[in-house]
Amino acid sequence: MNMNIFNHFQNIIIEIIKETFPDVDLDKSLLERITAESPRDPAHGDMATNASMILTKPLKTKPRDIAEKLVKKLNEVDDIQSAEIAGPGFINLRLSLSFWHRTLDIILDSGLKWGASDLGKGEKVNVEYVSANPTGPLHVAHGRGAVIGDVLANILTKVGYDVTKEYYVNDAGGQIDVLAKTLFLRYKEVATGEKVEIPEGLYPGEYMIDVAKKLHEQQGDSLLNKSEEEYMPILREFGIDSMLDLIKSDLALAGIKHDVFTSERSIVGRNLVEKALLDLENQGLIYEGVLEPPKGKKLDDWEARPQTLFKSTEYGDDVDRAVKKSDGTWTYFAPDIAYHYDKYNRGFKHIIDILGADHGGYVKRIKAVVTALSKDQAHCDVRLCQMVKLLKGGEIYKMSKRSGNFITLEHVINQVGTGAFRFMMLSRKSDAMLDFDIDKVIEQSKDNPVFYVQYSHARCHSVLSLASEQGIASESLLSGSDLSLLTAESELALIKKLSELPRILEQAGISRETQRIHYYVVELASVFHSLWNTGSSDSKLRFIIDGEPELTKARLSLVLATKNVLKSSLDVMGVKAINELKSNTILE
RNA sequence: GCACCCAUAGCUCAGCUGGAUAGAGCAACUGCCUUCUAAGCAGUAGGUCACAAGUUCGAAUCUUGUUGGGUGUACCA
The missing domain is CATH 3.30.1360.70 (Arginyl tRNA synthetase N-terminal domain)
Structure with missing residues (x-):
């Protein structure tokens, strides 16, 4: 079946x-x-x-x-x-009843594997997410894309794809020079003890001071006497490494671990930009031309100039896109073309990019690139994550990376816990904006779906451990229970809900919509709570019935199945299932 | 100007790629604890699915307009 x-x-x-x-x-x-x-x-x-x-x-x-x-x-x-x-x-x-009982039996046998399928037939999928510039810690908006990308990758794995979780490190552009310059000023500050003003355009965040201290420990005052030409490469290197460490620890805090970090410098170093552009050129998609000035936006310094362009309009883009700047160096786009060329050449025909909504204008050109370079053999799916409106007690937290006093991901997760953070990040489809109120997520009330779901899991655990203590039934004793004794409407409703998981995961995978698993697990918790409460009004419907060992075993089997499905759903979400809820604990 | 996204109960949102009488939670009202955790459950009330056409057996869902909001809009990444 x-x-x-x-x-x-x-x-x-x-x-x-x-x-x-x-x-x-x-x-x-x-x-x-x-x-x-x-x-x-x-x-x-x-x-x-x-x-x-x-x-x-x-x-x-x-x-x-x-x-x-x-x-x-x-x-x-x-x-x-x-x-x-x-x-x-x-x-x-x-x-028929026997169909549902047989299905429950399969669910029990499958354990935490229930929900898995071979929809993907082992095909390779690359999911690229986060890919924040290595210039500072992650902030909350990164966190949303991070969780959505991570969970989408988990879902696709579960439904039978061979998934690679990937991070693209933009370590070759102008922002790295800005990073290095900022670092030098902070380094000078640490070395000389003189307060330094961080000029407009550099990164004013205080996190750079810690990096500068480490740099000073390693290098002493030696860099002070070096020329810019000499110290910049050292600072770039040190800055990138430090920032990546910072980002990786933020990711770890969010429960995320990428399989592959691909560096822009390595893409450039392997001459992939030239190769990819040659491929496009051979297809007649590269030309020298002059773009029209954009309308509806004042550009005082606009001037017509010839550039090397990629004919992305051929694939539905609004205008052709520059691959070289006027000074002849690559634009950001060029290495990214090469990067996607590399993904395709590594055998990925399903390429998924999770980007922030502020990159919306980038979608068409990157899809155009993949279509062109793969000769339509690969498909690039870009999911945009809309902004997160961070609130605390109804008041808005403004996030601005430039200002340097943005709310970091670490700060938020330390307050609400990884599980609650991830759970809430999955509560809306990625296209829609998300309100995230720190106070509400911490709140231990029924208003908070995280607790609602964790509570249902804790209840499952509670009954099973009670039964186990009383020697009525341990988990091993439950195998071979006569499931046909489960005939109450509320019991069947639960079996039916459990049976939906494979379909939910398949559809979430196909549509790339991570919120579906969130809503499923809330619904499942609801059906279970409902069943639980039938035992309150009618003691014959409770799980543990004195003098009826077979019926008790059958019901506990259903509880065990529910616990497993809750847990495996939460696993996919990267949320740790909790056995006992204590007050004042933050969910991990 | 153009492109992408959003608009569903008073509030926050689902709605299974076109299905039957549009669903939850919160807030309001009514019940349920000598009980495996009441951090829960059951019920009542609440709707011009932004608006208007179109496609067809059938539209919240697809198409095209319109309105209102968000994001982006050469040589940044």
Whole structure:
């Protein structure tokens, strides 16, 4: 059986259609539109299909007439308890109890692997995320892209892709000179003890002082006597290394570890820029030209000048893009072309870039590059992460990297905890802006979904450990429980929710929408809390029933399955599941 | 000007790539603790899915306009 029960029944339905209408040639794209999904209203059953509506046109028959034929055969399927026609021609399926019990059994057997699938067929995917310039610590906006990229990579891994988590280090551009110059001033400050004013345009952040101190420890006063030409390479090197260490420790704090760091300097050093541009040139996509001045924005210093351009308009971009500056050096874009060329040559046909919304204007040209360089063999998917509005008690925290007093990622995570931070970063789709109120995330109330979900996991743990202590049932004793004893509506609702995970992960992977797993885990917690409370109003529905060891074991099995699914969902989110909630603890 | 994104209950947001009577949470109101954690549950009330056309059996979802907000807009990265 396909782990994704919706695909499973979709296949069954399609087979039945082929049997029922053998003379009609139904093409694949049409059959793919035939769905099996859970109806909005549970009163409509467990599964609904739109098959007869889709088939109306090719069969030139009324939907209800088609449905009647299909229903007859669907009713013969073992796992289908009943199939009936409803509304404009939907077929509602009610699945048998034994099907649900068998599904629960599979979920229990799968343990933390439940939800995994082979959708990706082991294909290679490169997910590039964060890629912040090595000029300072990460701030909160970086944190959003970081979590979304990380979780998307986790999801894709879970659904069967061979995923590489990657960080592109912009260590070759002008901002590195700015970094080095700033570092020199701070170094001078440390060495001479004289207060230094950081001029406009350099990085005023105080983090540079610590770096300068370390530099001074290593080099003493020796750099003071050197010429700029001599000390700049040393400072660049030291600055980049220090900043990368800083960034990596921020990432570690956020629970993120990239597989690969690719440096811009190494791309340039391997002459990949020349190679990639030659490839484009051979395709006639590089030319010398003059761009029009941009409209709607005053540019006092604009002047027409010939530049080396990439014909990105060929692939849907708004204007062609410069790859060389007027002084003949590469633009930022050129090494990035080479970098994507490198990704493709490393065998990635699925390339995903997670960027900040402020890079929105960059999307079309980078997609154009990948399409051109791969001759349409690779696909580049760019996800933009909208800004995070950081609040504390309703008041806005302004973040500006230039000012130097921006709110760092470290600062925020230290206040709310890694788990809560990640959980909240996944609460909105990446296209939409996100409000993040530090006070609310710390708040230990039902207002806070992190606690709601963790509480459900803690409850699972609590029952299971209680049962274990009482010797009623340990986890090992639970295997082989008679799951058919689970017949209450609330129990079945939980089994059904558990069974959805594979589909949720597949769809999150396909659509690259990480918020889906967030909402799933909240829903799952809700269904579990609901079941828990049926035991409050009716003691016969509690998990542990004196004198009924078999029933108790069956129910505890369901609890165990729930605990596992909660945990594996949280694992994908990079959030640590918690066994016991204590007051005043920050979630890790 | 142009490009990309957003607009759903009083507030914060879901809505399973086009399905049935649009759903949660918060706030409001009503119930449920001699109970495996009430940090929870059940219920009531709350809607012109920004607006207008179009596509079709069927639209919050797709197309095109319009309005309002965000972001970006040569030789920065």
